[in-house]
Amino acid sequence: MIASDLLSQAYLEAQRSAITAFADAEKVVEVGKSFREIAEGVCHAIASQDLYICVYVGLLTTEFNKSLQMVAVDGEAKGYGKSLSLSWDPNSVYGSGPTGIALRSGEPVVMSDTEMASNFGPWVSNARLFGIRSSLSVPLVADGKNIGILIVYSKEPSSFGPSEIFIFKKLAKKLAGAVNL
Template sequence: MIDKKPSSQGGSESELRLQLEKRSWALSALSEAAAALARADSTDRLIEEVCNAIAAQSPYAVAWVGQALDDEEKTVKVLGGAGSAVAYIQNLVMSWSNQKPSGMGPAGKCIRSNRSVVLADVEMDVGFAPWRELAHQYGIRSSIGCPIPDGQAHPFGCLLVYSTVPNAFGPDEVMLFESLAHEIGFGLRAIERQHQLDIQIHEKEQTQERLAGALRSTIEAMSKTMEWRDPYTAGHQKRVAQISIALARKLGMDNDTIQALYMAAMVHDIGKVAVPAEILTKPTHLTELEMKMVQEHAETGFQILKDIPFPWPIAEMVHQHHERLDGSGYPKGLIGDQIIQEARILAVADTIEAMATHRPYRPARGLNAAMEEISAEAGIKLDSKVVDAALELMKEGNSLQEIIESI
């Protein structure tokens, strides 16, 4: 019979339990930190939540993330940390230079070598001398430093974890914390890429807004030039634009389309620059030849606008605003779906404004007469859905009348 040695067996079991316990701490920290990485949407939040997740596991007294700066001192900047001993890192002076005592600690060695550094017992490590007394005050006995990769020659920085027990970080724990440090690096790079993308998107939106504003101002200036030639129709294009916007919103059109429609309406009669002013201001009905000259303004407007690189088919909207569903319009005699939606809206808005306001050759017929006219032509010459939108606006209040009277 072989005698067993209880003391040796007990020691072995105790060591095994300790190993399992250390592994459990590291696994729990890794699990919680992984969840924190998944929900982090900023660098500060990522670091804070990861460090909180690690330090929530006993006996990790403090966890922190440091950034390796490329300054003259090669400073290791503390970006954030957590734990019962978090005060330990508040006034730490650390470097990753091999020429300074402050670079001999786990953070400096880790960054400089781009390898994990484990201090089994900080009270015995020579390089840890500058921080030993302070660490003793917080009960810190062992530590691990893992490089956080950045895809560059040296790491972004390091993940440091301190334990209140010696020898807390064996090979398995090193592997787990190295994995976590790599995930932190990936998370930081992903957030930075998203941040840069957000900046680019914001800058692009600002550029688009500036260009749209410049385009809008140019369109309005062109419209005003037209009105100077024809004082009797001063404000006509702007009123048509306002009515068109109201109709488009009622129809549920998107803001981009509404903006394009506004610009088209503001210059829909730009082709009248080719019509003699005396015809535009003639106080009596036009002759057949004069009417034909006026009708050419749709084609002329298209020719003026067609080579301008608008982001919308503004030239075509202007070209078609006098087309009618039954083919009775001009200049092409288009039928039905050949007429784009924006031009159909312009047609209704233009009809309402023209009838409701004064003209050189006749007094205003009023808004009610205009609504009767478009109702009679709904589904025949004018788009019935657009006409219905106009009738709904009329029923809901005085918005159309206010537009007619406002300019």
């Protein structure tokens, strides 16, 4: 195979994984009885795709340090998700990464390669240990306010293009709508 064929194959595989994850997660959102149950089901549905090795859902706290409270985490690298220190405080090292930027901007943030990202310092060695190579951080928005985050981690670099961003942004909107359950 030539390089362009391999890239096309990887791109199509990433799209297929995102679409399947969305379809499976959407079913969970429709039948879940509580936000925690829905968040756990969504994480599991996404992490069941081979490409995605960790999925994290967290809610913003009102504490002075602007941290996140983990609601659910799943995947073969869930130990990574459980160990995360995250913030949206621009003055904190833990608020300078993709998640902090996504929460401050209200827009999804892609990290194409953890080995090359300059704003991934506090997390890079642990990500390497768990085999994480790229991520997508998508804010959960309700009533025009950021209330939390959906983070999808992949074992491959460059796993999140425009199609995947669109799909996971749509899923984050559904997830945000379930927060008050």
